[in-house]
Amino acid sequence: HQEIDLMKIVKKVSDPKSAGGLGLQLPLIVRLPDVLQNRLESLQSAFDFAIQSQGYESHYQGVFPVKCNQDRFIVEDVVKFGSAFRFGLEAGSKPELLLAMSCLCKGNPEALLVCNGFKDADYIALALVARKLALNTVIVLEQEEELDLVINLSQKLSVRPVIGVRAKLRTKHAGHFGSTSGEKGKFGLTTTQILRVVRKLEQAGMLDSLQLLHFHIGSQIPSTDLLADGVSEAAQIYCELVRLGAHMRVIDIGGGLGIDYDGSKSSESDISVGYGLEEYAMAVVRAVQHVCDRKSVKHPVICSESGRALVSHHSILIFEAVSASVHDSPATSLSLQRFVEGLSEEARVDYQNLAAAAVSGEYETCLRFADQLKQRCVDQFKEGSLGIEQLADVDGLCDLVSKEVGATDPVRTYHVNLSVFTCIPDFWGIGQLFPIVPIHRLDQRPGARGILSDLTCDSDGKIDKFIGGESSLPLHELEGSDVVFGGSGKYYLGMFLGGAYEEALGGLHNLFGGPSVVRVLQSDGPHSFAVTRAMPGPSCGDVLRVMQHEPELMFETLKHRAEECGHEDGMTNGSLASGLALSFHKMPYLVAGSSCCMTNSGYYYGNEDNYSRVADSAAGDDDHWSYCFA
Numbered sequence: 001h002q003e004i005d006l007m008k009i010v011k012k013v014s015d016p017k018s019a020g021g022l023g024l025q026l027p028l029i030v031r032l033p034d035v036l037q038n039r040l041e042s043l044q045s046a047f048d049f050a051i052q053s054q055g056y057e058s059h060y061q062g063v064f065p066v067k068c069n070q071d072r073f074i075v076e077d078v079v080k081f082g083s084a085f086r087f088g089l090e091a092g093s094k095p096e097l098l099l100a101m102s103c104l105c106k107g108n109p110e111a112l113l114v115c116n117g118f119k120d121a122d123y124i125a126l127a128l129v130a131r132k133l134a135l136n137t138v139i140v141l142e143q144e145e146e147l148d149l150v151i152n153l154s155q156k157l158s159v160r161p162v163i164g165v166r167a168k169l170r171t172k173h174a175g176h177f178g179s180t181s182g183e184k185g186k187f188g189l190t191t192t193q194i195l196r197v198v199r200k201l202e203q204a205g206m207l208d209s210l211q212l213l214h215f216h217i218g219s220q221i222p223s224t225d226l227l228a229d230g231v232s233e234a235a236q237i238y239c240e241l242v243r244l245g246a247h248m249r250v251i252d253i254g255g256g257l258g259i260d261y262d263g264s265k266s267s268e269s270d271i272s273v274g275y276g277l278e279e280y281a282m283a284v285v286r287a288v289q290h291v292c293d294r295k296s297v298k299h300p301v302i303c304s305e306s307g308r309a310l311v312s313h314h315s316i317l318i319f320e321a322v323s324a325s326v327h328d329s330p331a332t333s334l335s336l337q338r339f340v341e342g343l344s345e346e347a348r349v350d351y352q353n354l355a356a357a358a359v360s361g362e363y364e365t366c367l368r369f370a371d372q373l374k375q376r377c378v379d380q381f382k383e384g385s386l387g388i389e390q391l392a393d394v395d396g397l398c399d400l401v402s403k404e405v406g407a408t409d410p411v412r413t414y415h416v417n418l419s420v421f422t423c424i425p426d427f428w429g430i431g432q433l434f435p436i437v438p439i440h441r442l443d444q445r446p447g448a449r450g451i452l453s454d455l456t457c458d459s460d461g462k463i464d465k466f467i468g469g470e471s472s473l474p475l476h477e478l479e480g481s482d483v484v485f486g487g488s489g490k491y492y493l494g495m496f497l498g499g500a501y502e503e504a505l506g507g508l509h510n511l512f513g514g515p516s517v518v519r520v521l522q523s524d525g526p527h528s529f530a531v532t533r534a535m536p537g538p539s540c541g542d543v544l545r546v547m548q549h550e551p552e553l554m555f556e557t558l559k560h561r562a563e564e565c566g567h568e569d570g571m572t573n574g575s576l577a578s579g580l581a582l583s584f585h586k587m588p589y590l591v592a593g594s595s596c597c598m599t600n601s602g603y604y605y606g607n608e609d610n611y612s613r614v615a616d617s618a619a620g621d622d623d624h625w626s627y628c629f630a
Helices: 006-014 033-054 072-085 094-104 121-132 146-157 176-180 191-203 224-243 277-295 333-341 345-360 363-383 388-404 425-430 540-546 551-565 573-585 621-629
Strands: 028-031 063-065 088-091 112-115 136-141 163-166 210-214 250-252 301-303 315-324 411-416 436-438 448-453 473-475 491-495 516-522 529-535 596-599 602-605
Touching: 006 028, 006 315, 006 491, 006 516, 006 529, 033 072, 033 277, 033 516, 063 072, 063 112, 072 088, 072 094, 088 094, 094 112, 094 121, 112 121, 121 136, 121 146, 136 146, 136 210, 146 191, 163 191, 191 210, 191 224, 210 224, 224 250, 224 277, 277 301, 315 448, 333 388, 345 363, 345 388, 363 388, 540 551, 540 573, 551 573
Parallel strands: 028 516, 063 088, 088 112, 112 136, 136 163, 163 210, 210 250, 250 301, 411 448
Antiparallel strands: 028 315, 315 411, 315 491, 436 491, 448 473, 516 529, 596 602
16 A cells, blocks of 8 residues: 655656756656566466365466566566466567576476477477476477477487467457457467377377467457356367377466456457456356366366566656647737738638628638638748748638637647657557556646647657547646746656556667666655666667667767867867767757757756766867766
């Protein structure tokens, strides 16, 4: 029941070091490991209760699919928090397998290491090496051809493998995330292929190695009815494999445990589910138990790959609104007079008709004549017979008409210090909605509605769909909004439930890198917290390296050009080099409330102490780069 004020975290993280802060730049991801631990323990408790209440004669041990978030500290936390529950990891590629192997060396020796995904000889050899390292590794066959590699490599390496098969079920759901399931799904084996795998293992004398059945209905399974249907089908296959002589031990129900993004608790929504953890676990346990009891098969260990439900809640993205669109002031009577005098005869008639309609209160007619007048003036401007001042006047007049008749669009555009493509890629890619709210001024009624526009030079870089089917968000007026980047106060928003997939999927559109990240734990005392780890976001130099550029060489090129150009303003080559080096060192995002000027000793940043004078003009040229990149 501990409460932590997000605004206090933002202040601690963003305040300059001279004021006791960490001097990090936003956007910012706040990770709360205590929430992650609670989610893992709640999932384990839900299955433990279902198993105990139903008299199920085995246990549950989950795995975390690291594709959801491969961050080192998240994976290490999952292993640490789950050690008492034999909680393991799932990998879908060679680098994921390497990180899983390394992390599980400190985990419970019984924890599963499930190897999914398409595999080549290197992947399978690495998984077999993991068994040599006493890790509880299971190689899950996604394609029939992988079995030959497993048999051959296990003999060469003298390793007895543990093998699983992924089954293509007939059960699937119709939502967005259901396309990976069913007979036409991307992964898994048909019943015919599974039978061929059994025969080949039997011929090789390795049928005892087949111990796990895996399936995946799809992410965000909407209802427990659909879940139970799929689990029952898989349990039938499991029992048949037991009958055929396989030493089956584990049924892996895959992912699909959904979370309620919009609060509707509805099975009819792609961003919600109609159940909780307890109902999910009970549906799984009952379905497996019912089929196994009917077939007189020993109850298997139940494994799930619940990634989204584990890590989504513990991560919060915080970002600033740096400015907002404002409606231009309407034209004055003086500008209107000048504008009327410059109109063509046809346009002047439109203006007279507009004025007459306004006097008589015919609002719809006013709008029609205003649009007609505006279009006629635009045509005149394109022909060169109307000046830009008059075009601005007609825009002001039409805005005034729209405002007076109540036809103005009340939705404003809030410009946020963020890249949608980097920080919220699922919104851009698949229309995934996340809860977004201001994290302060919550005792004040919002006075505006707005959409969010990011920093990228891309028309898709905006958020204009929100929870509840809304096309705008209730927001507060920016304090000092007449001045870009904050004025007298800053305005912070938070995006919640984004701890799964967003960081792994984020790209580098316009070379905007990822956010800064802090790890925050609760501490003793009300509202107390401790920042246990702080990592600044990638610098301009970092993102340039990703695209094969070499910042050090780029800096040398620019420094050489500066020497060639010379400077009559008194600025030294060394001071200019210092400023250029700092540009490579800073994050690509905007620095709110900052001012930058050129001095004879280099760039000077007026907002934070660590961005003040970066080098003395007397320093050697080689020092400029090392200072900024140390």
